[in-house]
Amino acid sequence: MRDPGAFLDHMRRAPPLVHNITNFVAMNVMANVMLAAGASPAMVHARDEVLDFTRLAQALTVNIGTPDAAWAEAMATAAEAARAAGRPWALDPVGVGATPFRQALCARLLACTPTVVRGNASEIRALAGLDATARGADAADSVEAAEAAARDLAARSGAVVAVSGPVDFVTDGETAFRVRNGHPLMPRVTALGCSLNGVIAAFLVDQPALPATAAAMAYYGLAGERAGAGAAGPGSFQTAFLDALHRITPADLTAGARVEPA
Amino acid sequence: MRDPGAFLDHMRRAPPLVHNITNFVAMNVMANVMLAAGASPAMVHARDEVLDFTRLAQALTVNIGTPDAAWAEAMATAAEAARAAGRPWALDPVGVGATPFRQALCARLLACTPTVVRGNASEIRALAGLDATARGADAADSVEAAEAAARDLAARSGAVVAVSGPVDFVTDGETAFRVRNGHPLMPRVTALGCSLNGVIAAFLVDQPALPATAAAMAYYGLAGERAGAGAAGPGSFQTAFLDALHRITPADLTAGARVEPA
Amino acid sequence: MRDPGAFLDHMRRAPPLVHNITNFVAMNVMANVMLAAGASPAMVHARDEVLDFTRLAQALTVNIGTPDAAWAEAMATAAEAARAAGRPWALDPVGVGATPFRQALCARLLACTPTVVRGNASEIRALAGLDATARGADAADSVEAAEAAARDLAARSGAVVAVSGPVDFVTDGETAFRVRNGHPLMPRVTALGCSLNGVIAAFLVDQPALPATAAAMAYYGLAGERAGAGAAGPGSFQTAFLDALHRITPADLTAGARVEPA
Numbered sequence: 001m002r003d004p005g006a007f008l009d010h011m012r013r014a015p016p017l018v019h020n021i022t023n024f025v026a027m028n029v030m031a032n033v034m035l036a037a038g039a040s041p042a043m044v045h046a047r048d049e050v051l052d053f054t055r056l057a058q059a060l061t062v063n064i065g066t067p068d069a070a071w072a073e074a075m076a077t078a079a080e081a082a083r084a085a086g087r088p089w090a091l092d093p094v095g096v097g098a099t100p101f102r103q104a105l106c107a108r109l110l111a112c113t114p115t116v117v118r119g120n121a122s123e124i125r126a127l128a129g130l131d132a133t134a135r136g137a138d139a140a141d142s143v144e145a146a147e148a149a150a151r152d153l154a155a156r157s158g159a160v161v162a163v164s165g166p167v168d169f170v171t172d173g174e175t176a177f178r179v180r181n182g183h184p185l186m187p188r189v190t191a192l193g194c195s196l197n198g199v200i201a202a203f204l205v206d207q208p209a210l211p212a213t214a215a216a217m218a219y220y221g222l223a224g225e226r227a228g229a230g231a232a233g234p235g236s237f238q239t240a241f242l243d244a245l246h247r248i249t250p251a252d253l254t255a256g257a258r259v260e261p262a
Numbered sequence: 263m264r265d266p267g268a269f270l271d272h273m274r275r276a277p278p279l280v281h282n283i284t285n286f287v288a289m290n291v292m293a294n295v296m297l298a299a300g301a302s303p304a305m306v307h308a309r310d311e312v313l314d315f316t317r318l319a320q321a322l323t324v325n326i327g328t329p330d331a332a333w334a335e336a337m338a339t340a341a342e343a344a345r346a347a348g349r350p351w352a353l354d355p356v357g358v359g360a361t362p363f364r365q366a367l368c369a370r371l372l373a374c375t376p377t378v379v380r381g382n383a384s385e386i387r388a389l390a391g392l393d394a395t396a397r398g399a400d401a402a403d404s405v406e407a408a409e410a411a412a413r414d415l416a417a418r419s420g421a422v423v424a425v426s427g428p429v430d431f432v433t434d435g436e437t438a439f440r441v442r443n444g445h446p447l448m449p450r451v452t453a454l455g456c457s458l459n460g461v462i463a464a465f466l467v468d469q470p471a472l473p474a475t476a477a478a479m480a481y482y483g484l485a486g487e488r489a490g491a492g493a494a495g496p497g498s499f500q501t502a503f504l505d506a507l508h509r510i511t512p513a514d515l516t517a518g519a520r521v522e523p524a
Numbered sequence: 525m526r527d528p529g530a531f532l533d534h535m536r537r538a539p540p541l542v543h544n545i546t547n548f549v550a551m552n553v554m555a556n557v558m559l560a561a562g563a564s565p566a567m568v569h570a571r572d573e574v575l576d577f578t579r580l581a582q583a584l585t586v587n588i589g590t591p592d593a594a595w596a597e598a599m600a601t602a603a604e605a606a607r608a609a610g611r612p613w614a615l616d617p618v619g620v621g622a623t624p625f626r627q628a629l630c631a632r633l634l635a636c637t638p639t640v641v642r643g644n645a646s647e648i649r650a651l652a653g654l655d656a657t658a659r660g661a662d663a664a665d666s667v668e669a670a671e672a673a674a675r676d677l678a679a680r681s682g683a684v685v686a687v688s689g690p691v692d693f694v695t696d697g698e699t700a701f702r703v704r705n706g707h708p709l710m711p712r713v714t715a716l717g718c719s720l721n722g723v724i725a726a727f728l729v730d731q732p733a734l735p736a737t738a739a740a741m742a743y744y745g746l747a748g749e750r751a752g753a754g755a756a757g758p759g760s761f762q763t764a765f766l767d768a769l770h771r772i773t774p775a776d777l778t779a780g781a782r783v784e785p786a
Contacts, residue, residue, distance in 0.1 A: 023305070024286055024289050027548050028549050031714035032762075035712050035758065036757065045592070046590075048592065048623075049591075049623035052624065052625070053622060065305075066305055066308075069308070069310055070592075098315060099310075101308065188298065188508065233298065233506070233507075233509055234297065234505065235503065235505040236501055238294075238504075239762075240756075240759060242759030243756045287567055288552075291552065327567075328569065328570075330569070330570035330594075331572055360577060361573035361576040362573075362576065363572040450770070451559065452559055453552065453555070496556065497560070498767050
């Protein structure tokens with residue numbers, strides 16, 4: 001794969017405005033994560049303006065963590081507009097297996113051809129039509145158990161599909177990578193998975209989707225490793241994680257990324 | 263009372279999925295508090311799915327901090343379902359005395375027989391029908407001034423009623439405890455009271471409500487004591503508080519809990 | 525200008541209850557900022573109760589960061605009530621130039637005669653009817669390029685107008701000040717600008733608007749300076765910023781404020 005640090009460098013040289021329709025739990029963290037990384041986030045969801053805003057932004061993220069009917073309309077409107085404009089967009093199918101409402105919403109959003117779908121193993125299995133052991137936002141399946149589902153979903157949808165876990169897996173249906181960066185405290189801080197999609201979207205602007213996604217995941221996991229080194233628990237971890245996102249340079253990422261063909 | 267650490271140990275051995283319908287200020291903190299404690303939180307409020315989700319979860323919390331008409335319907339739907347299924351649920355009547363809308367909503371929710379009602383002294387007084395000195399989410403009455411109201415509300419509603427303050431008070435209408443753990447910086451961090459209800463709900467699963475609530479409050483206050491010992495203000499306190507929730511063991515809680523009969 | 529520390533002292537001697545209708549990203553941070561400063565925040569937006577709550581509070585803030593049609597109604601209702609009652613209220617026109625929906629909403633809110641309007645340079649230029657380089661919530665224009673717009677907007681609206689940036693500018697249309705306190709990490713933490721309006725509103729209670737606003741901005745910037753001195757990035761900065769707001773005394777503010785006539 002191309003030098004991972006080059007993707008971080010490219011993003012920071014022209015910080016993209018990323019439009020996010022995300023859940024209430026993640027909004028603040030996601031904005032802080034994106035600012036620390038060097039991107040420019042905006043959270044806009046109202047049907048009265050979502051289409052106007054989609055036109056201003058260079059990338060979009062949609063996250064179904066706390067959806068309702070009105071937000072679902074805004075998500076579909078924005079995703080359709082991003083697709084029509086040829087702009088990258090990333091879907092986070094939070095808890096898709098938990099309720100029929102989420103399943104129907106994800107089916108509608110997949111029809112808007114996301115550039116990247118990133119979730120945990122249970123979410124990717126559920127999206128691919130497999131039985132998954134969904135328990136809210138937490139994965140109950142292993143990443144390995146979702147690899148075939150990820151390849152299948154990528155091949156069918158045209159999206160790059162990424163599975164977060166102790167070792168991440170990312171594929172476009174043909175080529176695949178494993179990303180070994182990360183830290184066990186990451187799932188003990190809420191919305192870190194959600195917030196990763198904002199970084200992925202920023203990396204996608206004017207870049208090929210598969211390596212850009214792998215580079216974003218390596219960057220994120222590397223920040224986790226640095227934060228975890230001195231953390232006394234999830235509180236100090238979260239603080240140090242934002243600092244690490246801010247301080248990691250492209251050269252640091254190139255040196256520290258652990259991305260390998262799968 | 264039974265060994266407080268046993269309740270923490272029980273909760274962590276089988277981390278319960280807790281469904282929370284809470285306010286916008288608290289959502290992120292509450293999720294982080296519950297993850298740090300060892301529980302599995304999920305925030306779901308849409309009428310399109312709230313009933314489906316209530317069926318998946320082992321406990322429920324309802325918090326009226328930033329309500330509107332649609333959320334009020336979801337709260338009542340979820341509370342009714344939890345009651346019908348015999349699952350524990352905890353009510354946080356934030357600012358109930360402030361507006362007629364909140365008073366009517368709380369009356370409706372009390373009819374769904376919460377397992378626990380926890381609030382500050384002004385909120386418990388207002389719920390019990392007494393004049394309270396409500397000022398938004400901050401208590402203006404002393405815990406002592408709410409003890410009779412708490413006993414009365416518990417006896418009438420069948421709920422365990424807990425009053426947060428410098429010394430907490432918790433009662434089922436007959437038996438009562440005081441919990442002396444805590445730190446003066448706790449009310450200087452927003453939504454820490456709200457987030458306590460998530461911990462209480464996690465402790466309630468398959469446990470008797472009165473001692474489980476007292477144990478959760480002691481655990482929470484002990485984390486506050488540990489965090490406060492090194493904090494330079496409410497920012498560093500919040501960080502250290504999450505670390506402490508994560509690090510306190512059942513044995514630590516047994517040693518540090520200051521629960522006494524009232 | 526009058527001693528800046530006197531405004532902090534006045535606010536803390538009788539902590540005002542401030543009613544905030546703000547965006548989802550800012551809610552938690554804004555509440556924590558106001559608690560750390562010594563004020564009493566409440567977030568209330570539902571049409572079912574917003575008018576009742578406006579009557580309880582001593583000041584109001586309105587922030588259009590994540591608006592929709594229902595919230596817009598609540599904002600206008602609360603602003604009109606504050607005006608009618610003679611209570612101070614502060615407007616934050618987040619991203620006003622980005623969409624026609626925001627422009628129409630701000631026009632409606634300006635008609636409710638805010639006491640203070642505070643935004644970044646692009647927002648103040650857009651409000652004054654100038655072309656602005658809006659990019660979501662981030663300013664793309666310099667403070668200097670917004671000074672004439674600020675004076676004009678203040679003269680036309682009757683509001684004190686404040687422009688946040690590396691050096692802040694604040695004017696009532698005749699007199700003007702520059703506030704040189706601040707730190708470059710402040711715009712790398714989301715919602716710190718939004719949260720400043722809560723501090724301004726708390727300072728406005730029973731005080732003249734122009735010097736109270738300048739004092740609040742100096743206090744905020746001084747906390748940023750203290751936090752930035754030891755921060756390793758935006759995560760540790762945010763933690764230290766809340767600590768600094770909590771620890772700065774009126775005497776500290778008087779000694780550290782860098783406010784000068786413009």
